[in-house]
Amino acid sequence: MEIIETRNNQAVTTSLSVSKTFGKQHKHVLESIQNIVAENSAAKSFFALGSYKSRGRKYKMFYINKDGFTLLAMSFTGKKAMEFKMEYINAFNQMEAEIKQQAEHTRLPQSPEELLELTIQVASRTEHRVSNIEDDVNELKNNVLIDSGSYQVIGREVARKVYRYLDDRNYPHTSDNTSSMFADINHGIKQITGVKTRSRIKSKDFDKVMAFIDAWEPATATRMNLIKKEMAGAK
Template identity: 45%
Template sequence: MKNLVIMKNRQAVTTSLQVAEAFDKQHKDVMDTIRHKLQSAENSAHYQKMFALGTYQDSRGRTQNMYYMNRSGWSFIAMGFTGEKADSFKLAYIDAFDAMQDELKHQNELVMTPEQKLDLLIETGSRANHRIDHVEERMDDFEANRRLESGDYTSVSHGVSKAVREYIQDRHLQLTQEQRSALYKDINGGLNQVCGVRTRTQIREKDFDKAMQYIDDWSPSTATKMMMQQAGEQTAMEV
């Protein structure tokens, strides 16, 4: 698990990914906020000093964009987040930035041999990590429960619609809106159960492949099948 604040090019920074996780935001929304600031005509040059584009590997091995940001950049992004949980993470970030900056200042003031510098670097990392251990546990939980990015959620939604549509077409069913809703309720209920969530919007990124496999293998429950069969028989009688 990454720390809230890391050292990059001798500067204390965090990332858009970490900010999104800590404050329970969609990463794309944090990225859009940063892009908007960088593209604004006013103060654009000033924002360029706060943010730097980087990349990371997501849980499925894909290369995704993110932004590094220094303390000033983080302040611009986080100042709009409100609530008790947001305040607790703001304080944790401030402590982490302070810890990293204090250690960097301490290192700059000392004249040391390469071996001493290495020892201090190790000690610095240990002390900084210790100061945010209580936050790390909560961050681990966020990491394990990261929700789907918008593109993956769209894939799940399209998959559900396609599965229901093909079920109806393959059996030449003429269904009422209520009966169609029963099919959607069936597939969504099973999907939520398999992924351990209450609603489809809560599906986690780590469960994406499991969700898509369920959709591919989906077949309505016996009760739902009987309802659809009755609908088909009724349609045949009417014809």
Template identity: 35%
Template sequence: MTEELVIMRDRQAVTTSLQVARDFEKNHKDVLKAWKNLAAQNCATKNMFVEGTYVNRGKEYPMLYMNRDGFSLLAMGFTGKKALQFKLKYIDAFNQMEKQLQQQKPLSLPEQISLIAKGYENLSADVEDIKNRMGLPSNMALAFSKKRNAKIINVLGGKKSNAYCDKNVRAKTYRALFSSYRETFDQDRYNDLPMKDFDKAIDFVNNWYPPFELQQEIQQTNAQLAIV
């Protein structure tokens, strides 16, 4: 019964106008009217009540949350033996809930800072885990592709070179680069590269050169006279 009479809201023990109306056998609208009369008489009561809403049959209606002081003022005018019994039960419920709140020791500033830091650490760990497992997103894959193509063009001597225009030589060069890439990063596709290795892959492309035999073939192809 105690748990039904008083609840915790925003770290404060409160009850509701709906609960009060039900227990004291009042119409809910009369409880709200009594609150309005209290508010009209003294504006200090505004800190004792918080307006809220509840839904009944798909429609929204007003209700109140009230702390111990608000309940005491509101229930002051409720008379009769049954009313007295419920007042005592509410007082006991407030006492128990507030005792629970007092037992919840607030965190010290160092503890709060430590908790926040731990949250950042966990977030960083989650981000790092994603980077470790996730392949390249489209923007990074495109950047890598451009870097790779630029390297191939440079190695072949430019887009107007004989080696670049020779589809066979150009295909050999792409295959050679990918073979070295697969051996270095243990990946069967460029886009499967983990995000964490992106910078390493860019450095790999920048520093890559074809094997000696292929370099010789490229030089020989570029040395050939163009057929007029």
């Protein structure tokens, strides 16, 4: 059992620890503390009432700071008692040094310059976190595929553009004509988006695809095949 612990950022021991270390009955240690407080009310701040459990039952004890321990241990005599006193005092000093060191690491700014430096550090860390979040959001947005609604819109616009092209030039809606037109426009969409199928188009490319469909014209080879088919059918 550690003889010194921290409580409310203060190094303390307990009446239970003292009784075990110095070989005294706990009830006698409690009586000594109560006598000290009765004789000097100012010493009340050196002791804080607490409790511990043993065999399922709760018992009273006291938390004791360094000053309280000094008063309490005055009546403990003998060579062994002196060794224990020194052990407690060293443990108190070590714990207080650790608490002080931790406090220095977490202390608040003491001057406008320190406050400004802390503000800049916090702002820099916050900006870095926000930047990382924005990058993650942008990456997510850029890799999201188009939803079913957008997919259907593209399909309707592709069909509308193909059939309007054929109608404007009085080409019949034969399977050969429509298939060559759909193949041509879909090939263009795949080229500008870098995907193999329209279902893999990303949301960020939706507007680009719609603009391409609106400006689409069949490739020269596709137009020549239409003319060739029309001429062959006219013979």
